[in-house]
Amino acid sequence: MEEGSRPGLLGIPHPQMERSSTLGCLGAQAALVPVHQGRDLKLCLWDLAEGRNAVVDSVGLESVGFCRGSILARGQQRWMLAVPGGGSDEIQILEMPSKTSVCTLKPEADAKPGMPMCLELWQTDSSPRPCLLAGYEDGSVALWDVSERKVCSRIACHTEPVMGLDFDSQKARGVSGSAEKALAVWSLDEQQALQVRGKHELTNPGISDVKIRPDRKILATAGWDHRVRVFHWRTMKPLAVLAFHSAVVHCVAFAADGLLAAGSRDHRISIWSLYPRS
């Protein structure tokens, strides 16, 4: 586990360390290396294996925005990294560990979605083409086909910047949270078109992160109201409000065994066991 440059950003290594993901910053993989994204315009790869904590590599970034990167594992030694690019509305895709830039995704001139705020790379088992979901400053979520470098679909889910999103590729359904007082659930149909499925009101505005548990039963949100909220993923029924932190919760993450971790600006990380998996 590690903390980001802002207090409260953290990641949870996978128990088997095959694919360490970090949250708040990034996940890494293969070489037992988590990644760390700092404000110093650098993305660092850390070797945390066997209790080590040394930076093994770093990637220079061109943007100093709020946006966190996303990682997609593509094989034992190959992985793909999505990070905000040089232009304010650009997203850069890197092939790792060689750090070669694959492409830069730039929205069409008339779209003006603002800065990308959150990224989610994913790939279905059937198709080799990676996709990227990006939440933008204007409250819209866009689906990019990375190889074609074009937007497949874009919907306006929120009126405020999208702060976090997660996607369940099996059900083709995703959820996003923004600065406003609601969560949006949307789905992806066969024609690669996004559709809003519903909005769920919250008690307090501001969601900084959303994560679906790997078993796709529940999801957790990190709230500006210092609370972590847990919902039933299929029905979106509220299940729990975890009030422990005394400042904004930046991020949440699920471990493969179902434990939930939340990192907050109050310099604390809380670990929760909820609805344990049998």
Added chain:
Amino acid sequence: MRPSPRLGPMWRLGPMWMPTAPCAFTSFPLNRMDPVPSSVRLTVREAVHTLSSSEDGGCIFSTLGSLKRYLGGTENPALPGEQEEFARVHFSAVLRCLVSKLNPDWLGLLPNGQLEELWASFFLEGPADQAFLVLMEALEDTPGPSFRLMKMARLLARFLKAGRMAAVMEGQCRQQAELAFPLLQEALLIKVVGLPDRLGNCLQHENLAEFFPQNYFPLLGEEAVRVLQAVVDSLRGGLDCSVSFVSQVVGKACVYGRQKEILGVLVPRLTALTQGSCLWQRVCWRLVECVPDRAMEAVLTGLVETAPGPQVLARLLGNLVLKSKKARFVMTQKLLFLQYRYTTPVLQSLLGYLAMDSQRRPLLVQALKELMETWGSSSAIRHAPLAQQCYVSKAVLICLAHLGDAELQDSRDELLASLMAGVKCRLDSSLPAVRRLGMVVAEVASARIHPEGPPLKFQYEEDELSCEMLALATPQPAADSPSEAGPPVAPVAAEAPDKQTVEGGVPQVRPQGSDSELDSDDEFVPYDMSGDQELKSGKVPMYVRDCVEALTTSEDWERWEAALRALEGLVVRSPAATREVSVELAQVLLHLEEKTSVAGFEGLRQRALVAVTITDPARVAEYLTSQFYAINYSLRQRMDILDVLALAAQELSRPGRFRRTSQCGSPGPTCPPSCTVAPTWRAVVDERIRRKTRRFSKGSSRQGPAGSPNEFNSVAGYFFFPLIQGFDRPLVTFDLLGDDQLVLGRLAHTLGALMYLAVNTTVAVSMGKALLEFVWALRFHGDTYVRRGLLSAVSSVLLSVPAERLLEDLPDELLEARSWLADVAEKDPDEDCRMLAVKALLLLEKLKDKLLPLSPP
């Protein structure tokens, strides 16, 4: 105990009282006058002679056989007239002769115990009352332990086992009232009821189990039922009978304190027998009516306690309360006003009985009036123990539940006046339990007495007692069993499974791979989300001065509330900044009013004040104590001052305290009761977090308490002395020795707490001296809460002032306190006061023990 010699010869006269048919009595004078001895007399005289002289077993056997003919039941019985004469005149003499012959040699004259069997049959088959009296007389005359004594004791046991006691009583019942022989009946009564005592005296360690009271009185109860059965049978046959002897037996047994044993058998049987039988009911009523006045109370209390409900009681007693003055007194006065040890079901039986018949209802109305009068009397409230007040209150509520609106309207003004007086006195009381009692009764009673008015509604915390009382106020379904009353249990049962799933953690999630669309919704049970409220952030002041400003001038209520919530933390984090404005801040907080509804306002304000006081103890304590005696404060504010001082002193005196621990605000053992109420919400939240949080380790973040000096030492004087001076100077708005005794009680408690916390400080001795003087001045105060405070203050002095200083500096005060404590421990009406006094006395004793080992060298 021996039988009185005066009675002895009386019943030996025999003929006068033999239980026979009335016709026998007509021939009685003739018999007496007749100079010619009858054939029976000759036979008996001869037989007695033979028995006393003969050593020949066969001869004795045949003589006894010839006498046995007169008892009937043999193949060759004597003529009825002769039997009657024998029973009336000669039987006692023969029995007495038989008793005198009883020894091992005599019984051994014939083999196989034939003689003994024949001997015993005279006692078991002859007229029971004579046999019983002769046996008892012989038992008491025989010096024990001896062969003869044991033989006769066994015979008496057989006599009881054979049910002859019923025959004894039945004989008395069959007698005509005018022919009964009172002195003899009295002797019989004393012996029947006193049998366990007498046998215990005679036999000492050899006593048989049959004669133990716990075995004998149930048997007596069974026998009484059999007698009553016989009485009912003969009444059905048209014969006149009296049950007064049975009444006397039952009455006397009850007076001896054997209600449980005898009525425990009698009541269930009579309950069953009187069900649906008018004759039995009449016999039963007669039975209770005939109980002598001096035994009436014992019998009635026993019956009320044993009867399972008002219906049964009404069946057993009938309209007894209307017929017997004594019974009316017991039922409507003694059981309601003079005693209070009975349980609620007993009260319900009693008042339910009064309510069940239209003739008895005026008594119930009268009882309610008198109950209300007692309830409303201020002197009763002051002097009666709490338990009795509860008892009277329950009785009031039960009466109200039974009475109809029309009946209440007739005496409405009277009831209302008493009610209002009682409510006023109770609300003035400084004991929470008394106040709550007043509120519960006032709510229920005003709704009944004055139904058209606006309903009274008080805010009180429900406890076991108030729930029980409210349940009493609802009329009960007509059922024999009182157990149907009480809080309903159904909702609890319905909730249970739900709770289980939440508590039992978390439902199972199916293994990954099963189709999640099929999973049911209720697979995940939501946690409690009631704490999820809107977050009011963004307006929280960051500095103590900002808080002061926000609290005094802000019209923005969100900011005001945020400032109040943040204040304690800010004060604790920035002590230097706080000290600059400490008195000003204390003043603001003391005058702070709850302008908007803020959850936990009292607790927030109190904790902030405590934090300020801890940060700058000398100046803030000086300010607060000066304000305590200032004009223009409400009682609430004055009590807040006391609470804050006690809590702050507790914090200061705690060795190695943490800055943040003040948050919990856990009150110490000496803290006054009401201050525990306010800050519970935080405890609830903390508890919830603790329960739902899984912590991997607790180790490193905590440090062991660091040693530090008692910070209270240097400032104890600022807390204590300004408070203790001036309690006897009344202000216009504040008179501690007058109406404001609640504050005086709190002051006494607070001073005691400060004294206790000043342990090991240098000022403890002078504080102790001042406190003992304070206690001495107020020791006879009429208010219970004040006395409790004084007693706990004495204990604090004994605990905090070093023993040798106590003895050197305060010997006279200690002696005075000791005699006062002994007095309180014995006589105070309040149980807590007595207990506190005993504790203080124990501390005094310990003090003595501590000093004694030092004195010899």
